[in-house]
Amino acid sequence: MTAITPRDLPAPIGLLAELTHRCPLGCPYCSNPIELDARAGELDTATWQRVFGEAAALGILHVHLSGGEPLTRRDLADLVAHCAHVGLYTNLITSGVGLTRPVMTRLAEAGLDHVQLSIQDSEATSADHIAGYQGAFARKREAAALVQEAGLPLTVNAVIHRANVARAGAMVALAITLGARRVEIAHTQYYGWGLRNRSALMPSRDEAKRAIAEIERLKVLHAGTIVIDHVAPDYHARYPKACMGGWARRSLNVTPSGRVLPCHAAETIPGLEFWSVATHALSTIWADSPAFQAYRGTDWMQEPCRSCARKEIDWGGCRCQALALAGDAAATDPVCMLSPNHAVVAAIAEAEGVQPVAEGPIDYVYRRMPARSGASSASD
Amino acid sequence: MISLALDSKPRLPRGVRLKHDAVRNEWTLLAPERVLKADLVAVEILKRCTGDATITAIVDDLASAFKADRTRIESDVQTFLADLAAKRMIDL
Ligand SMILES: C[S@@+](CC[C@H](N)C(=O)[O-])C[C@H]1O[C@@H](n2cnc3c(N)ncnc32)[C@H](O)[C@@H]1O
Ligand code: SF4
Ligand code: SF4
Numbered sequence: 001m002t003a004i005t006p007r008d009l010p011a012p013i014g015l016l017a018e019l020t021h022r023c024p025l026g027c028p029y030c031s032n033p034i035e036l037d038a039r040a041g042e043l044d045t046a047t048w049q050r051v052f053g054e055a056a057a058l059g060i061l062h063v064h065l066s067g068g069e070p071l072t073r074r075d076l077a078d079l080v081a082h083c084a085h086v087g088l089y090t091n092l093i094t095s096g097v098g099l100t101r102p103v104m105t106r107l108a109e110a111g112l113d114h115v116q117l118s119i120q121d122s123e124a125t126s127a128d129h130i131a132g133y134q135g136a137f138a139r140k141r142e143a144a145a146l147v148q149e150a151g152l153p154l155t156v157n158a159v160i161h162r163a164n165v166a167r168a169g170a171m172v173a174l175a176i177t178l179g180a181r182r183v184e185i186a187h188t189q190y191y192g193w194g195l196r197n198r199s200a201l202m203p204s205r206d207e208a209k210r211a212i213a214e215i216e217r218l219k220v221l222h223a224g225t226i227v228i229d230h231v232a233p234d235y236h237a238r239y240p241k242a243c244m245g246g247w248a249r250r251s252l253n254v255t256p257s258g259r260v261l262p263c264h265a266a267e268t269i270p271g272l273e274f275w276s277v278a279t280h281a282l283s284t285i286w287a288d289s290p291a292f293q294a295y296r297g298t299d300w301m302q303e304p305c306r307s308c309a310r311k312e313i314d315w316g317g318c319r320c321q322a323l324a325l326a327g328d329a330a331a332t333d334p335v336c337m338l339s340p341n342h343a344v345v346a347a348i349a350e351a352e353g354v355q356p357v358a359e360g361p362i363d364y365v366y367r368r369m370p371a372r373s374g375a376s377s378a379s380d
Numbered sequence: 381m382i383s384l385a386l387d388s389k390p391r392l393p394r395g396v397r398l399k400h401d402a403v404r405n406e407w408t409l410l411a412p413e414r415v416l417k418a419d420l421v422a423v424e425i426l427k428r429c430t431g432d433a434t435i436t437a438i439v440d441d442l443a444s445a446f447k448a449d450r451t452r453i454e455s456d457v458q459t460f461l462a463d464l465a466a467k468r469m470i471d472l
Contacts (some may be wrong), residue, residue, distance in 0.1 A: 153395035
């Protein structure tokens with residue numbers, strides 16, 4: 001494939017709008033960056049609405065309203081209404097904390113299409129310990145009931161790590177009880193706070209394997225009742241996954257302060273230049289932003305990807321993983337068995353095997369805003 | 381493949397909607413985390429999934445509208461809707 005000209009540039013499908021980094025919870029696995037954006041720097045209502053209009057014109061179909069906790073934005077219903085007005089499908093990705101009946105009613109009336117509710121565990125004590133928030137579990141049950149009452153479809157999302165890996169199946173059962181049509185079981189991706197807490201989060205290899213097998217079994221068992229989307233770690237695979245469906249091919253991510261990223265972890269790659277919605281139109285960013293152009297298509301590839309038949313199938317895997325494991329974001333993802341660095345992956349998979357089984361509460365570095373940033377306390 | 385009851389009345393649930401995508405000039409079925417391209421046959425079936433018409437009525441209607449073989453249409457509708465039901469994208 002030659003350099004991409006705007007003419008054959010595919011239009012993006014999804015926009016992840018990180019409306020804020022404020023959040024009452026403190027999940028140690030949180031993929032948000034350690035350097036959280038302060039409230040003072042957040043895009044205002046009018047700017048987000050302009051971005052959503054530009055997104056629809058660009059061909060975006062789905063908008064994922066996320067964060068941080070999107071419910072901390074008082075203008076959330078106005079943003080949803082604007083998305084509906086310009087024809088975008090809206091998905092609210094939430095911890096559920098802050099979802100009261102009046103808020104749910106306003107969001108439903110504004111035209112919200114779908115709610116994705118995250119849970120930390122199937123047991124209240126453990127769930128609240130992981131969230132770093134007393135009573136979070138009970139609030140999530142209430143939130144799920146409110147979503148049902150409003151007649152909106154519900155997806156439950158659970159992130160798997162050492163403290164809850166033994167209850168992966170129980171979390172699927174909880175999702176069914178909560179009335180979800182879909183459940184996402186995602187093994188922790190080690191970015192941001194998740195990377196900071198990696199040693200406390202990494203399950204033993206046996207536990208991870210058991211959980212993966214159980215989820216695969218439940219997928220078949222519950223077919224037609226609940227759809228299980230399983231994001232398993234790819235350390236044991238032969239080839240990598242097409243991360244993000246290929247860099248800068250399908251989606252964009254806008255941070256609370258307006259920087260536009262090809263994926264939520266792209267800022268971990270040093271030297272990339274990101275453009276902001278404050279200075280550029282979304283279509284210009286999609287076509288020309290240096291960060292998007294850096295690994296778009298196949299021209300940037302090294303061997304073995306460059307001459308590989310799979311290069312437009314998996315697009316060389318994950319750039320962030322290549323950086324983390326091979327020290328070079330333009331390298332073949334070391335998960336690939338053809339990568340000269342593949343041994344690193346095998347070594348990590350081995351190291352996972354020696355993690356102790358969790359006994360009692362684990363100590364975490366909870367995700368928190370810096371106290372004096374003016375970002376305000378987590379609860380406002 | 382499961383076979384759907386002919387007297388059930390399929391309906392798109394909230395959160396699943398048919399949209400004409402002006403940028404790509406095609407019909408799409410939007411659902412949570414899913415975008416399905418809808419071809420002309422799919423669009424005609426989906427437009428009739430209002431919750432008022434039974435599968436039998438939908439098949440009759442399509443067969444007369446398109447002057448097509450009823451048996452084939454019934455099997456197309458069955459296959460299409462059973463697949464959507466497995467994805468929880470249609471209520472029956
Ligand atoms: C960062 S959160 C923001 C929205 C909201 N606060 C919530 O937790 O649902 C977005 C989604 O990513 C998931 N998530 C967070 N950290 C993750 C990680 N390290 N690996 C995989 N998924 C993660 C959450 O469970 C949630 O579904
Ligand atoms: S700390 Fe938890 S609830 Fe808050 S943004 Fe991160 S994953 Fe979501
Ligand atoms: S060499 Fe590159 S393109 Fe080929 S399978 Fe491995 S990661 Fe994919």
